[in-house]
Amino acid sequence: MSRRTRDALVGYALLVPSAVIFVWFFFYPLVRLFVMGLHQQNRTGTAERYVGWSRFGDVLTGEQFTEGLRISATYVLYTVPLGLVLGVLLAVAANRRLKGIKVFQTIFSSTIASSVAVASVVFFVLLNPQIGYFSSVKFFSLSDPDTALRGVALSSVWQNLGLTFVIVLAGLQAIPDEVDEAATLDGYGPVRRFFRVTLPLISPTLMFLAVVLVIFALQAFAQADILTQGGPVGATETLVFKIFRSQQPIDQGTGSIMALGLFGITLLVSLAQFLLLERRVHYGN
Amino acid sequence: MSEVAFDGVTKRFGEVTAVDQLTLDIADGEFMVLLGPSGCGKTTALRMIAGLETVTEGTLRIGDRVVNDVEAKDRDIAMVFQSYALYPHMTVARNIESPLVARRFHVDADAPPRKLTAAERSERVDQAARSLGLTDLMGRKPAALSGGQRQRVALARAIVARPSAFLMDEPLSNLDAKLRAQTRIELVELHERLATTFVYVTHDQVEAMTMADRIAVLNEGRLQQVGPPQAVYERPHNLFVARFIGSPPMNTVPGTVVRTDTGVAVQLGGQRIDLDPVAHEPLADGTEVVIGVRPEHLAVDPDGQVKAQVRAVEWLGHERLVVCDLAEHHITVRQSSGAEPVAPGDVLALTADPAHVHLFDPNTTERLN
The missing domain is CATH 3.40.50.300 (P-loop containing nucleotide triphosphate hydrolases)
Known part of the structure; x- marks a missing residue:
């Protein structure tokens, strides 16, 4: 056996564990979704028959899916820009050499350690229409179908803020002090320095965060489930929420197809973000 | 401007x-x-x-x-x-x-x-x-x-x-x-x-x-x-x-001012370096000093008053740096590479150019001459 072959064999052997995990937990379920989407179950869920691809078209253009998608897309618009802006503001505020600044950095990043459930319970107490501290604020009232999604979005923004803050802060700290000083000596004040130097130099970080936050938002489920159970009148039924609700023993196809639709959309959105933003993003040397 | x-x-x-x-x-x-x-x-x-x-x-x-x-x-x-x-x-x-x-x-x-x-x-x-x-x-x-x-x-x-x-x-x-x-x-x-x-x-x-x-x-x-x-x-x-200025740096060795009938000198261990008597008029006999001479202002001279043993020779092409032991101190002599070769162990007789001898106060480190 040549050295080259032996090296290759060792390499593949080392890849086996991760390949097994990938196939078992990712690839196989994906294939199963297709299979379930192509079959219809009987009343007891004990047998299935092939119904074909036409069902994909029906489900993906159906009201359930499009309405869920509309709500999820709105949710993305509510959470991602606000989350990014707040994260950048906090990180810029905390990125200075002051005594005790670590305390603030720790506080600002603390939501990273909270789960969706914790965040939702916190906001449940704040926003609950009966007992909440902010129940009188109409703008994100959970009892009004027009505003309930904003309330849910708020809890997501809060919960993701720690992550955004930590990552943006790391991005800011990677900018050499001299570059900012050079801009000062070139005659730029703090605000212009931010837009001229800081923002372009953290653009790769922001691009990464934008992709991640969009994916998080498209996957939102627990927030809505805990805060509103999808209500009022379905106003906070995100796509994942609808997928979860549609999955029953006698119908495993609809949810599967919707899940595949969400997968495809997430994939496309992420690709589009990379392609569009890539051109505007500066990656340093 | x-x-x-x-x-x-x-x-x-x-x-x-x-x-x-x-x-x-x-x-x-x-x-x-x-x-x-x-x-x-x-x-x-x-x-x-x-x-x-x-x-x-x-x-x-x-x-x-x-x-x-x-x-x-x-x-x-x-x-x-x-x-x-x-x-x-x-x-x-x-x-x-x-x-x-x-x-x-x-x-x-x-x-x-x-x-x-x-x-x-x-x-x-x-x-x-x-x-x-x-x-x-x-x-x-x-x-x-x-x-x-x-x-x-x-x-x-x-x-x-x-x-x-x-x-x-x-x-x-x-x-x-x-x-x-x-x-x-x-x-x-x-x-x-x-x-x-x-x-x-x-x-x-x-x-x-x-x-x-x-x-x-x-x-x-x-x-x-x-x-x-x-x-x-x-x-x-x-x-x-x-x-700090000069490469290799100035040789600095502690000594004592000695006044004799013939003039002023600095005593280094058992050796003496004569000073310009006019320029060094104010220095009292017995003053502790640090004497400084740049490597290029030391020369090998058969009549030299200072005897130092060669420790190492660094040849740099256009010049030579001869590192010598003088009492417990190292001093460096800069020579053109055409000068007569020296080897470790040789004892050299050195003279210092009197116009380029620097004296410093060992306590304040300020210049004295």
């Missing part, structure tokens, strides 16, 4: 005093080098001129304006950083243009300063780029440039706004030796062409000696000596300057 004047300027960072009571006048159009080892306060002094550090005590003037409370962006100063600090996301052209965008300039006679038009900016950028040979690189980003090219872009960005003073913080330290030597000459030419105040920070005495009109030597935050390179080299005011 402006003079820069430090008047009793102190900078403290918490408990640490980085610059201590610095008083230094930098004349309009002068090339002043702040020289010293790392941590001596030279960069802090420079950053105070730039406005990147505040002044703790004292006053700092640029031109006739006290700038203690003037913001960095309003000081009309350009700085070349050690790391060049180019904007990585901008092309060379936009990097050079940067100081022209935000500021107002006196363009029209009898009119208040105004912002430059795009055409005026581009003309100035082209001019700066041409003078530094960057015309072909204008569309590139810094990552696609060599170290020397980046350094030129930083220089172009500094000169484009025609500031009243240029500050340079070790701008050559990231270049290789050959390019550094070449750039030294170019910087001197640039200074002559612009006729503007340059304040240049370095720890490299070669840069200081070759470029400066005057050198300010700093150590531990304090100014040790200011003067033209030759004066600082030939008449160091204290032991620190004597040992």
Whole structure:
């Protein structure tokens, strides 16, 4: 056996564990979704028959899916820009050499350690229409179908803020002090320095965060489930929420197809973000 | 064009005093080098001129304006950083243009300063780029440039706004030796062409000696000596300057002044070095001193009064450094490579050029002669 072959064999052997995990937990379920989407179950869920691809078209253009998608897309618009802006503001505020600044950095990043459930319970107490501290604020009232999604979005923004803050802060700290000083000596004040130097130099970080936050938002489920159970009148039924609700023993196809639709959309959105933003993003040397 | 004047300027960072009571006048159009080892306060002094550090005590003037409370962006100063600090996301052209965008300039006679038009900016950028040979690189980003090219872009960005003073913080330290030597000459030419105040920070005495009109030597935050390179080299005011300037450094050996009927001498262990009796009139018999002689002012001479044993010989091509043991001290003798060969173990008789013998007080380290 040549050295080259032996090296290759060792390499593949080392890849086996991760390949097994990938196939078992990712690839196989994906294939199963297709299979379930192509079959219809009987009343007891004990047998299935092939119904074909036409069902994909029906489900993906159906009201359930499009309405869920509309709500999820709105949710993305509510959470991602606000989350990014707040994260950048906090990180810029905390990125200075002051005594005790670590305390603030720790506080600002603390939501990273909270789960969706914790965040939702916190906001449940704040926003609950009966007992909440902010129940009188109409703008994100959970009892009004027009505003309930904003309330849910708020809890997501809060919960993701720690992550955004930590990552943006790391991005800011990677900018050499001299570059900012050079801009000062070139005659730029703090605000212009931010837009001229800081923002372009953290653009790769922001691009990464934008992709991640969009994916998080498209996957939102627990927030809505805990805060509103999808209500009022379905106003906070995100796509994942609808997928979860549609999955029953006698119908495993609809949810599967919707899940595949969400997968495809997430994939496309992420690709589009990379392609569009890539051109505007500066990656340093 | 402006003079820069430090008047009793102190900078403290918490408990640490980085610059201590610095008083230094930098004349309009002068090339002043702040020289010293790392941590001596030279960069802090420079950053105070730039406005990147505040002044703790004292006053700092640029031109006739006290700038203690003037913001960095309003000081009309350009700085070349050690790391060049180019904007990585901008092309060379936009990097050079940067100081022209935000500021107002006196363009029209009898009119208040105004912002430059795009055409005026581009003309100035082209001019700066041409003078530094960057015309072909204008569309590139810094990552696609060599170290020397980046350094030129930083220089172009500094000169484009025609500031009243240029500050340079070790701008050559990231270049290789050959390019550094070449750039030294170019910087001197640039200074002559612009006729503007340059304040240049370095720890490299070669840069200081070759470029400066005057050198300010700093150590531990304090100014040790200011003067033209030759004066600082030939008449160091204290032991620190004597040992810091010159390569290899000045030989310094403790001794005692001895007055005899025939004249004045310094006694080193069992040996003596005669001094010029007129110049050393005030020194009393028995004064403890540190005697300093530069390696090139020691010569092998059969009549020499000082005997030293050769320890090592370093051959450098054009010259030879002979390291000798003298009492418990090492001294270095600089010889041309054509001199008679010596080998470790030889005992040499040495004379010191009496015109170039330096005496220092061992306690205050100040110069005595």
